Amino acid sequence: MPTMKDVAREAGVSLGTVSNVLNGLPTVSNENREKVEEAVRKLKFIPNTAARSLKTNSSKSLGLSIPNIGNPFYPELARGAEDAAQKAGYSVFLCNNDRNAEKEKNYVRVLLEKNVDGIILVKPQVSMEEMDEIREKCGLVLVDIDGEVHESYDVINVDDFGGTMKGLELLYEYGHIRIAFISGSLESRSSRSRLEAYIRFREEKSLPVDDRFIKRGSYDWYSGYTCATELLRMVNRPTAIFASNDLMAIGAMKAIRERRMDIPHDISVMGYDDIDMAALCSPQLTTVRQPKYELGQASVEMLLKRLCFRKAGVNEKGEHLVLPTDIIFRESVGYAERENGGENS
Amino acid sequence: MPTMKDVAREAGVSLGTVSNVLNGLPTVSNENREKVEEAVRKLKFIPNTAARSLKTNSSKSLGLSIPNIGNPFYPELARGAEDAAQKAGYSVFLCNNDRNAEKEKNYVRVLLEKNVDGIILVKPQVSMEEMDEIREKCGLVLVDIDGEVHESYDVINVDDFGGTMKGLELLYEYGHIRIAFISGSLESRSSRSRLEAYIRFREEKSLPVDDRFIKRGSYDWYSGYTCATELLRMVNRPTAIFASNDLMAIGAMKAIRERRMDIPHDISVMGYDDIDMAALCSPQLTTVRQPKYELGQASVEMLLKRLCFRKAGVNEKGEHLVLPTDIIFRESVGYAERENGGENS
DNA sequence: TTGAAAGCGATACCAG
DNA sequence: CTGGTATCGCTTTCAA
Numbered sequence: 118m119p120t121m122k123d124v125a126r127e128a129g130v131s132l133g134t135v136s137n138v139l140n141g142l143p144t145v146s147n148e149n150r151e152k153v154e155e156a157v158r159k160l161k162f163i164p165n166t167a168a169r170s171l172k173t174n175s176s177k178s179l180g181l182s183i184p185n186i187g188n189p190f191y192p193e194l195a196r197g198a199e200d201a202a203q204k205a206g207y208s209v210f211l212c213n214n215d216r217n218a219e220k221e222k223n224y225v226r227v228l229l230e231k232n233v234d235g236i237i238l239v240k241p242q243v244s245m246e247e248m249d250e251i252r253e254k255c256g257l258v259l260v261d262i263d264g265e266v267h268e269s270y271d272v273i274n275v276d277d278f279g280g281t282m283k284g285l286e287l288l289y290e291y292g293h294i295r296i297a298f299i300s301g302s303l304e305s306r307s308s309r310s311r312l313e314a315y316i317r318f319r320e321e322k323s324l325p326v327d328d329r330f331i332k333r334g335s336y337d338w339y340s341g342y343t344c345a346t347e348l349l350r351m352v353n354r355p356t357a358i359f360a361s362n363d364l365m366a367i368g369a370m371k372a373i374r375e376r377r378m379d380i381p382h383d384i385s386v387m388g389y390d391d392i393d394m395a396a397l398c399s400p401q402l403t404t405v406r407q408p409k410y411e412l413g414q415a416s417v418e419m420l421l422k423r424l425c426f427r428k429a430g431v432n433e434k435g436e437h438l439v440l441p442t443d444i445i446f447r448e449s450v451g452y453a454e455r456e457n458g459g460e461n462s
Numbered sequence: 463m464p465t466m467k468d469v470a471r472e473a474g475v476s477l478g479t480v481s482n483v484l485n486g487l488p489t490v491s492n493e494n495r496e497k498v499e500e501a502v503r504k505l506k507f508i509p510n511t512a513a514r515s516l517k518t519n520s521s522k523s524l525g526l527s528i529p530n531i532g533n534p535f536y537p538e539l540a541r542g543a544e545d546a547a548q549k550a551g552y553s554v555f556l557c558n559n560d561r562n563a564e565k566e567k568n569y570v571r572v573l574l575e576k577n578v579d580g581i582i583l584v585k586p587q588v589s590m591e592e593m594d595e596i597r598e599k600c601g602l603v604l605v606d607i608d609g610e611v612h613e614s615y616d617v618i619n620v621d622d623f624g625g626t627m628k629g630l631e632l633l634y635e636y637g638h639i640r641i642a643f644i645s646g647s648l649e650s651r652s653s654r655s656r657l658e659a660y661i662r663f664r665e666e667k668s669l670p671v672d673d674r675f676i677k678r679g680s681y682d683w684y685s686g687y688t689c690a691t692e693l694l695r696m697v698n699r700p701t702a703i704f705a706s707n708d709l710m711a712i713g714a715m716k717a718i719r720e721r722r723m724d725i726p727h728d729i730s731v732m733g734y735d736d737i738d739m740a741a742l743c744s745p746q747l748t749t750v751r752q753p754k755y756e757l758g759q760a761s762v763e764m765l766l767k768r769l770c771f772r773k774a775g776v777n778e779k780g781e782h783l784v785l786p787t788d789i790i791f792r793e794s795v796g797y798a799e800r801e802n803g804g805e806n807s
Numbered sequence: 808t809t810g811a812a813a814g815c816g817a818t819a820c821c822a823g
Numbered sequence: 824c825t826g827g828t829a830t831c832g833c834t835t836t837c838a839a
Contacts, residue, residue, distance in 0.1 A: 118599060120831090120832055120833085121832065121833065122832080122833095130809080130810085131809060131810040131811075132810080132811085132812095132832095132833080132834095133809070133810060133811080133812095133834085133835080133836095134808085134809060134810075135833095136833070136834060136835080137808095137809090139833095140834085144808065144809090145808075145809085146808065146809090149808085149809085161595065163571070163574050163575055163599070164575055164832085164833080165516070165575075165577060165831085165832050165833070166512075166575045166576050166577055166833095167511075167512045167513075167515035167516040167521060167577050167831085167832080167833090168512075168516050168815090168831070168832035168833040168834085169832080169833055169834075170512035170815095170833090171510070171512040171513050171516055171814095171815045171816065171817085171831090171832080171833075171834095172814080172815050172832085172833050172834045172835080173815085173833085173834070173835095174815075176512060178576070186537045186540065186541055187537060187538070187541070187738070189534060189537075191537075192531045192532060192534075192536075192537050193532070195531065195556075195558075196531055196532070196558055199556075199557075199558060208555055208572055208576065209555075209556075210553055210554075210555060211540075211544075211554075211556040212544075213541060213544060226508070227553055229508050230508055230509055230510075230511045231511050231523070231553065232510060232511055232512050250506070254463065254508070338742055367742055368742070370744075371742065371744055374744055393532070394739055394742070397683055397712055397713070397716070397739070397743070398742070398743060398744075399715075399716055399719055399743075399744075465815090465816055465817085466816065466817065466818095467816080467817095475825080475826085476825060476826040476827070477816095477817085477818095477826080477827085477828095478818085478819080478820095478825065478826055478827075478828095479824085479825060479826075480817095481817070481818060481819080482824095482825090484817095485818085489824060489825090490824075490825085491824065491825090494824085494825080509816085509817075510815090510816050510817065511817095512815085512816075512817090513815070513816035513817040513818085513831090514816080514817050514818075515817090515831095516815090516816080516817075516818095516830095516831045516832065516833085517816085517817050517818045517819085517830075517831050518817085518818070518831085519831075
């Protein structure tokens, strides 16, 4: 492996000059620049990032910790992050923690050892103290956090409350009153926000809240399947099911089809996320779209901004971003049957 | 950020001793060991990998280049790779190249700069010369390669030919003769193997090869959809469709349903890969399972083995592994209608 | 504009 | 068993 020294020798200039050329400093004569570039090509020189990193104390790499790469939501987010990072000359370590706090902690440690310049924690599970420790060593951006956090932190969330409201509003416009809600595991803020929106919505519309219409799943398709099965067995069953994510909505549709009911004629289904599968299943799923790619992109951009501040020594206060959602109307939502229309009167 | 020097001072020992403790060398007195460990804890010391990497010329990290993280096949592979790497104390850089040769080349460069110990190229597009250059600098494992490659390379493929044969055999056992085949883009070895298997199968069973039954898709669901649409418009349409991947099979099912036909009663569909979605769609897709997770795992293990050889200076010849496939029988395949049974006689 | 030299933080060798 | 020290490849003063 040729080093800069070899390049310098080959080009007949000094080490410093090679460095200046490589870093694009204008303070090099054209003649020397060409000689160096020539030598670089000839030797197939590749700079050693470890050495640079050691000297500059910056590795030009970021860490991205996500809960579950098996959920199609996250690869999309990761791709957004990766693209944004690459554009800025950074690489990213993708860490899949399987929603396991231990694993997450472990990865953080590894990332810190790798000397990453910053870390993005999606659905972080580490404690406040640990976050503070991380921030002492590198930049930190929190995505989809549970609970409140000091305003000095950089945070990005998606507007779960608003998105759920919009989704429920759509069902309401289609005449649905008996709307069931399949929630995700309530440990996470986003799950709670969605559930809160459901409850608030019923209050605002003065609809009775029947607790039997609220089911608790765990974001995998099978839990959607079982929750829906219970819902369908009720004597006065719902005319619409709002699931907290698409995977559960798809599981619910499966349960519905197995009971030989038609979607959306007999019952409407609405999901959340807009994963690829939502457009692929049949009927195609009407859903609340989360800006997945943009989320990844925005977190990296926010992190990069933070790194600038840190380098400049400014202690800019934390940014708090909330990304909006859209409704994607497809086939799985239709008008409620008349017979159910008067339920509430 | 505390360094080993700080730890040494805090513990009242020398730098060398700290290093020995950190690396678990037995040549340290218990007393000193404890003093050092105490100091490490107190200072929250985290070793700097860049420095270590510079000295040892090993970064304890690997690069994994995949074609498309949006295809659910690859996250699964990536997870297998990551788990195996982590177990051995390695981290992995995930690089998504969007099936773009330029991007892939770029990533290879970045990985080399990062001083990764090895690179796994899935569906590599780089030239032979470039591969050789990579091998000069670090370990290299090729997964799912196109065409032949020198036997000194480490290669892992999945048994596409055999898997396709098994799948077609199943359809045959269910009485299907008029089997259509939707291929992927033929630039890749795996696609070609699957198509070759189809042709061979027809020869072996002495079935006529009707070229209109062979469609060429591009591995995304929409191409499966359009190919199937054409197939269904034929006067003497197929009784079964074998798609080269699940995404296309699912697209095909969509086309079939839109024509109000029943699966598998009117037509059977078979996929390839066994992505999560295959169990989720309805009817559930019968498919040829690829060992995705195992593929990632095996590539890392092979790479690690190669790294051992390299370190030891041995030039062990390349390993060539072919992973087997399974048939996953679900709902989308059924018996062919009698009327078609005699087609071939 | 260029070159020489001092480190960055760890490892590993060798003398004690 | 321990401590001192050269070294990895690069960046970054500082003098020439």
